[in-house]
Amino acid sequence: MQLLAQLSQQLQALDERSLIRRRRTVDTPCGPRVTVDGRELLAFCSNDYLGLANHPLIVEALREGASLYGAGSGASHLISGHARPHALLEDRLAGFVGAHLERPRALTFCTGYMANLAIISGLTAGDRDAEIFSESLNHASLIDGARLSRTRVHVYPHADLAAIEAMLKASNAATKLVVTDSVFSMDGDLAPLPELLALCEQYNAWLVVDDAHGFGTLGARGHGALEHFDLRSPYLVYMGTLGKAAGVGGAFVAAHETVIETLIQKARPYIFTTAAPPAMAHALLASLDLIDGAEGALRRAHLQALVAQLDDAATGLQLQRWQRLPSATAIQPILIGDNAETMRAGAALYEQGLWVGTIRPPTVAAGTARLRVTLSAGHSTMEVSQLSAAINALEKEWT
Ligand SMILES: *Cc1c(COP(=O)(O)O)cnc(C)c1O
Numbered sequence: 328m329q330l331l332a333q334l335s336q337q338l339q340a341l342d343e344r345s346l347i348r349r350r351r352t353v354d355t356p357c358g359p360r361v362t363v364d365g366r367e368l369l370a371f372c373s374n375d376y377l378g379l380a381n382h383p384l385i386v387e388a389l390r391e392g393a394s395l396y397g398a399g400s401g402a403s404h405l406i407s408g409h410a411r412p413h414a415l416l417e418d419r420l421a422g423f424v425g426a427h428l429e430r431p432r433a434l435t436f437c438t439g440y441m442a443n444l445a446i447i448s449g450l451t452a453g454d455r456d457a458e459i460f461s462e463s464l465n466h467a468s469l470i471d472g473a474r475l476s477r478t479r480v481h482v483y484p485h486a487d488l489a490a491i492e493a494m495l496k497a498s499n500a501a502t503k504l505v506v507t508d509s510v511f512s513m514d515g516d517l518a519p520l521p522e523l524l525a526l527c528e529q530y531n532a533w534l535v536v537d538d539a540h541g542f543g544t545l546g547a548r549g550h551g552a553l554e555h556f557d558l559r560s561p562y563l564v565y566m567g568t569l570g571k572a573a574g575v576g577g578a579f580v581a582a583h584e585t586v587i588e589t590l591i592q593k594a595r596p597y598i599f600t601t602a603a604p605p606a607m608a609h610a611l612l613a614s615l616d617l618i619d620g621a622e623g624a625l626r627r628a629h630l631q632a633l634v635a636q637l638d639d640a641a642t643g644l645q646l647q648r649w650q651r652l653p654s655a656t657a658i659q660p661i662l663i664g665d666n667a668e669t670m671r672a673g674a675a676l677y678e679q680g681l682w683v684g685t686i687r688p689p690t691v692a693a694g695t696a697r698l699r700v701t702l703s704a705g706h707s708t709m710e711v712s713q714l715s716a717a718i719n720a721l722e723k724e725w726t
Pocket of ligand 1: 437438439443468508537539540569577578
């Protein structure tokens with residue numbers, strides 16, 4: 328059949344450029360050690376930054392939530408799917424980041440992808456007088472949100488404050504939306520949020536902050552990027568995900584109550600989808616208790632120690648040809664450049680029982696393929712030493 332032949336040809340073209348993606352099926356819970364095809368691996372690729380995905384208290388809360396509220400929500404939030412745990416979770420999340428907002432309110436979503444679609448389309452779709460200013464390294468979901476809204480988009484170069492200021496100055500739009508990741512997901516660096524917020528206030532623009540990798544890990548209490556930078560403003564629209572550091576799944580938006588009411592009334596990715604199982608919200612309440620408490624603080628401190636260990640002359644990374652990108656977060660990219668060499672490096676580590684993510688275009692720019700090491704509070708210093716030694720040896724062997 329002609330149609331299938333076309334698809335096969337396209338897949339083959341991807342394969343020839345080392346761009347085919349493969350899934351591996353994991354038989355054990357998410358954690359530093361997982362089993363794949365009967366082999367135990369030491370994994371450095373999940374976003375379970377605090378090691379909560381298999382935490383006994385959260386697993387127990389999920390079980391309890393299922394026995395109290397059943398398996399599914401049965402409907403969208405606006406029909407009959409909005410259950411008590413969803414309402415409790417929203418109140419709790421509004422309190423979590425509310426110190427940084429004016430008249431804070433939170434709204435939960437099934438995924439961060441959908442939350443981002445909802446924010447951007449909900450605040451700009453159908454508004455001919457709106458413009459979006461999007462950071463060049465933004466996550467795909469923010470890009471797709473702009474596409475869904477069909478609003479005009481200006482992309483500004485990574486962390487380039489002069490460029491974004493020039494764009495805001497030149498814009499006559501009544502509604503301006505500056506959109507950025509807080510922690511860049513493939514680079515691990517932080518956006519200059521205080522400076523961006525000052526520009527947004529000066530030019531009367533919303534600042535949409537995607538804190539997928541900051542929520543739970545940044546700030547003394549794990550409340551995320553707004554706490555880390557101590558930002559306060561009614562111009563902030565905050566998105567945090569709950570499937571990474573929080574260890575469960577879903578996401579939320581927190582902002583001024585009028586912003587949230589607008590999303591409830593207008594954001595199609597909020598309105599036209601079934602609410603997440605209430606048991607998940609119940610489990611997330613337990614996760615927030617951990618993040619906010621002494622255990623969360625200990626886990627964040629251990630994670631920071633592991634990040635610092637990568638700089639250690641004896642037990643960290645010592646690279647010459649490959650380049651460790653400057654990152655102070657759990658996301659630690661090692662730039663290799665070539666797709667095929669990156670895949671070979673990933674495969675060689677995997678052979679040794681070390682599972683590290685390999686990132687290629689289009690997720691990153693052409694010529695910047697990389698290993699993406701993610702650290703978790705669940706890792707030990709020994710495990711990080713083992714990974715560093717293996718990567719150091721591999722680079723030396725291939726140079
Ligand atoms: C993971 C991620 C998302 C999407 O969140 P999900 O809950 O996984 O859908 C959005 N933005 C960034 C920066 C992310 O890393």
